[in-house]
């Protein structure tokens with residue numbers, strides 16, 4: 001269901017706009033490229049902000065989802081903070097103009113150099129994932145004559161019902177401080193001179209579509225938070241991470257993620273203590289649906305049991321199918337209006353594969369497409385998150401350009 005008539009209108013605009021632009025203005029543009037609909041990005045951000053503000057929540061954006069310059073600038077201008085997982089992301093956040101006090105820095109393997117950089121940049125929080133990391137930050141901060149503000153990233157052992165490769169909050173994951181370590185970590189960290197322990201951080205996975213998971217997370221956060229309060233520590237912030245999923249199957253039907261029910265679910269289960277601020281660090285849900293990876297068909301191979309469409313984009317531009325067997329909707333823009341099958345279309349089954357020398361280099365297997373030919377343009381949808389940011393130069397491939405909707409206005 002569309003959340004509003006506006007959502008529907010916006011998405012139809014996105015989909016049909018891409019189609020008509022391709023047929024007219026960018027038909028001769030070299031492929032592959034990422035197409036980012038910046039108006040749609042704005043709408044998504046405004047939707048997330050409107051609903052989260054209603055509950056007094058604070059939003060950060062997880063750079064790892066997409067760290068494109070223009071995308072970051074728009075997100076910063078919208079008043080959203082930064083969530084970084086490397087020193088270079090912290091540097092980019094500062095360079096883009098995010099305020100240091102809005103920058104969080106997580107990551108299971110921060111190097112000394114990255115810690116120094118975060119301290120020099122006066123970032124708001126280091127989200128710390130082990131006692132050893134905390135003692136290293138304490139030591140480095142001491143040498144620099146500084147005090148580091150930290151949040152404990154806790155692994156709450158909550159199942160997120162998503163792909164095992166993007167589950168981060170169960171015991172066997174490498175992330176966070178385990179529940180049974182909390183007492184020891186707390187008693188040592190709170191004595192360290194150059195550490196200011198002030199937050200609790202959780203992030204249990206990505207592409208979570210079952211909202212009950214966030215109720216479960218909230219209950220666990222309540223338990224942990226109460227335990228800390230009883231132990232004499234009131235965190236000034238509770239950070240519940242990111243994780244809200246998007247609808248890869250129906251990007252036209254559910255264009256803007258269900259922020260309404262997501263925040264409502266958390267609000268009705270989370271019981272913060274007075275004075276505790278609630279933060280989120282959303283990635284995918286803010287940027288996935290604004291993007292498409294646009295690619296040209298190089299060759300078609302009609303086999304006995306399989307038909308292949310070989311495109312000029314590959315896993316180097318969108319690795320999610322190879323990494324997690326992820327589904328992305330694919331449209332042949334040269335053949336039909338997106339989402340509108342014409343009655344006499346000749347529909348065939350295809351594996352859509354890239355040119356990279358790996359069997360895992362595919363975008364989809366056994367999908368229906370109208371009869372597809374060399375030179376056709378395909379849009380691989382929902383490619384605004386974890387596509388460009390995960391791109392590789394494997395096989396010494398060129399970097400794909402980005403075309404923004406307003407480049408074509």
Ligand SMILES: Cc1ncc(COP(=O)(O)O)c(C=O)c1O
Pocket residue numbers: 062064065083106107203205206207241242243244281282283284285
């Ligand atoms: C620490 C942290 N925060 C936030 C995110 C963003 O998650 P998502 O893109 O699912 O919202 C991630 C992604 O894995 C993460 O590792």
